[in-house]
Amino acid sequence: MQRIELGELATVLIGLVALFAGRFVRQSVPLLSRLDMPNAVVGALIVAVIILVLQITVHVDIAFGQRTRDALLLVFFTSIGLSAKLSTLRSGGKPLIILCAVTVLALVAQNASGALLAALWGAHPAYGILAGSLSFVGGPGTAMAWARELDAQGLPNAHVVAIGAATLATIAGALVSGPVTGWIIRRHKLHGGGKPDDVSFAPPAVETPKPGGNRTDTLLANVFLVLLAVSMGEQVNAYAAQAGLLLPGFLSAMIAGVIITNVADALSYKLDFAPIEQGGALALQLFLVMALMSTPLISVAAILVPLMLNVVIQLIVTVSIAYFILFCLLGRDYDAAVASGGFLGFGLASMPVAMATMDEVGRRYGPSPKAFLLITMAGSFFVDLANAFVAKSFLALPWFAIP
Numbered sequence: 001m002q003r004i005e006l007g008e009l010a011t012v013l014i015g016l017v018a019l020f021a022g023r024f025v026r027q028s029v030p031l032l033s034r035l036d037m038p039n040a041v042v043g044a045l046i047v048a049v050i051i052l053v054l055q056i057t058v059h060v061d062i063a064f065g066q067r068t069r070d071a072l073l074l075v076f077f078t079s080i081g082l083s084a085k086l087s088t089l090r091s092g093g094k095p096l097i098i099l100c101a102v103t104v105l106a107l108v109a110q111n112a113s114g115a116l117l118a119a120l121w122g123a124h125p126a127y128g129i130l131a132g133s134l135s136f137v138g139g140p141g142t143a144m145a146w147a148r149e150l151d152a153q154g155l156p157n158a159h160v161v162a163i164g165a166a167t168l169a170t171i172a173g174a175l176v177s178g179p180v181t182g183w184i185i186r187r188h189k190l191h192g193g194g195k196p197d198d199v200s201f202a203p204p205a206v207e208t209p210k211p212g213g214n215r216t217d218t219l220l221a222n223v224f225l226v227l228l229a230v231s232m233g234e235q236v237n238a239y240a241a242q243a244g245l246l247l248p249g250f251l252s253a254m255i256a257g258v259i260i261t262n263v264a265d266a267l268s269y270k271l272d273f274a275p276i277e278q279g280g281a282l283a284l285q286l287f288l289v290m291a292l293m294s295t296p297l298i299s300v301a302a303i304l305v306p307l308m309l310n311v312v313i314q315l316i317v318t319v320s321i322a323y324f325i326l327f328c329l330l331g332r333d334y335d336a337a338v339a340s341g342g343f344l345g346f347g348l349a350s351m352p353v354a355m356a357t358m359d360e361v362g363r364r365y366g367p368s369p370k371a372f373l374l375i376t377m378a379g380s381f382f383v384d385l386a387n388a389f390v391a392k393s394f395l396a397l398p399w400f401a402i403p
Contacts, residue, residue: 001055001059001060001061002059002060002061003060003061003062003063004060004061004062004063005063006062006063006064006065007065008065008067008068010065011064011065011068011069011290012065012068012286012290014047014064014293015286015289015290015293016286017043018040018043018044018046018047018289018293019039019040019043019285019286019289020043021042021043021046022039022040022041022042022043022044022046022289023039023043025042025043025046026039026042039285040140040284040285040286040288040289040292041140041167041170041288041292043289044288044289044290044291044292044293044295045292045295047289047293048292048293048294048295048296048297049297051293051294052297052298062294063294064290064293064294068290069286069287069290069291070148070249072283072284072286072287072290073145073148073249073250073283073287074230074233074249074250074253075226075230075279075280075283076141076250076280076283076284076287077145077250077251077253077254077257077384078226078229078230078233078253078254078256078257078280079226079257079276079277079279079280079281079283080254080257080280080384080385081229081253081254081255081256081257081258081259081260081261081385082225082226082229082257082258082260082261082271082273082276083257083261083273083276083277083280084257084258084261084262084382084385085261085262085265086262086265087262087265095330095339095370095374096374096377096378098326098329098330099326099330099339099343099374099375099378100378100382100386102321102325102326102329102343103137103343103347103378103382103383103386104386104390105321105325106133106137106317106318106321106343106347107133107137107386107387107390107391108390109317109318109321110132110133110136110137110314110317110318111128111129111132111133111390111391111394112132113128113132113313113314113317114127114128114129114130114131114132114133114310114313114314115128115129115132115394115399115400116128117131117306117309117310117313118131118306121306123306124155124400124402125399125400126150126155126158126395126400126402127155127158127161128310129146129391129394129395129400130143130146130147130150130158130161130162130165131161131162131165131307131310132314133387133390133391134146134162134166134387134391135162135165135166135168135169136165136169136173136314136318136347136348136349137346137347137383137387138166138384138387139166139169139170139349139350140162140163140166140167140170140288140292141284141287141288142384142387142388143162143163143165143166144159144162144163144166144287144288144291144292145248145250145287146158146162146248146391147159147161147162147163148291149248150395150402153402154402154403155402157299159291159295160295160296160299160300160303161303161307163292163295163300164300164303164304164307165307165310165311168307168308168310168311169311169314169348169349170349170350170353172311172314172315172348172349173344173345173347173348173349173350173353174349174353174356176315176319176344176348177341177344177345177348177349177353177354177357178341178356178357178360178361180319180322180323180341180344181337181338181340181341181344181357181361182361182364182365184323184327184337184340184341185334185337185361185365188332188337190333190334190337190365191334191365191366192334192338192362192365192366192367192368218272218275219275221272222271222272222275222276222279225257225260225271225276226257226276226279228256228260229253229256229257229260230253230256231256232252232253232256232259232260233249233250233251233252233253233254233255233256234249234252236252236255236256237249237252240252248392251388251392254384254385254388258385314348315348318344318347318348319344321347322340322343322344322347323340326339326340326343327340334365334366334368335368335370335371336371337361338358338361338362338368338371338372339368339370339371339374339375341354341357341358341361341371342354342355342357342358342371342372342374342375342379343375344357345357345358345375346375346379346383351379351383354375354379355375358371358372358375
């Protein structure tokens with residue numbers, strides 16, 4: 001088979017075209033919009049299908065560049081760390097602490113059930129971590145990031161499991177979170193405090209910068225912070241390697257970002273998070289599409305049965321935690337039900353699915369600003385940090401050692 005290797009610029013250009021194509025397809029197919037399937041996933045799958053056709057018909061394979069993709073990964077996770085202010089967690093009070101604690105429980109349960117299924121299927125248990133919280137809570141970006149690390153450690157086809165599990169998780173979470181939330185509300189005869197049509201889930205509008213403001217200096221300062229966090233992460237990795245501890249590069253960059261933003265917070269230095277979040281979102285979209293374009297679809301189809309079984313198990317585990325634990329601990333009222341729906345959204349798919357779920361529930365049954373605030377605070381930074389540390393803790397156990 002003839003192999004064509006593309007450079008970094010060509011890879012980025014094709015990735016951008018795939019993003020635009022994915023957006024067009026999502027706008028043309030209402031089902032994809034309702035599922036909140038990312039444009040990057042849809043566009044990358046289109047490219048992967050084209051490559052599959054080329055492989056079968058003319059025996060041509062295409063290899064994409066990886067250096068730019070890897071740099072974008074570091075930028076994305078650094079932006080998460082820079083947004084993680086511990087003062088926000090303290091301001092949430094007891095309900096937020098409960099939500100965060102239950103989230104950690106869900107992460108552990110998803111990874112344990114995924115690893116057990118993988119072992120029973122005769123596969124390495126590390127595949128179960130990829131198909132556990134890294135795919136369901138983390139989403140395609142997190143799953144592919146960890147798959148890259150496990151591939152480098154010698155776990156074959158880790159990226160195949162990651163994209164298959166994460167794609168199914170996104171679909172399943174979008175289909176399940178809304179109906180389950182509605183069922184909880186009807187079962188307990190709960191009602192919101194306002195009119196169902198009230199729009200109360202929209203985040204506050206971002207203030208438009210006034211003319212004359214030196215926006216360039218702000219952007220340069222944010223670029224400096226991102227690069228500083230990446231550099232600090234590299235130093236952390238170097239010290240960890242000397243101590244015999246292997247850390248993913250993106251995890252170290254994220255930790256460095258957390259340190260920077262909380263030191264700035266302690267010194268009362270105000271950071272402009274809007275450009276950081278926008279840059280992180282852009283980096284995630286480009287990383288996703290560039291990482292997923294080379295997905296071997298034939299290999300994904302070969303493991304579809306265990307992946308589907310994993311989806312069923314993860315749905316049972318996460319829905320049970322949401323209803324029997326989180327809903328009860330939050331008070332079994334309407335706000336608790338809506339918060340449980342948001343938890344199901346990011347626990348089974350992504351934060352956009354969580355927001356869409358709560359928005360739809362609010363339109364049908366009444367608004368719940370309290371639930372929206374809880375999910376936003378937990379999902380904005382805690383979930384990703386907790387997911388990374390829980391996954392790393394599992395993979396550090398002897399049972400998950402990769403030969």
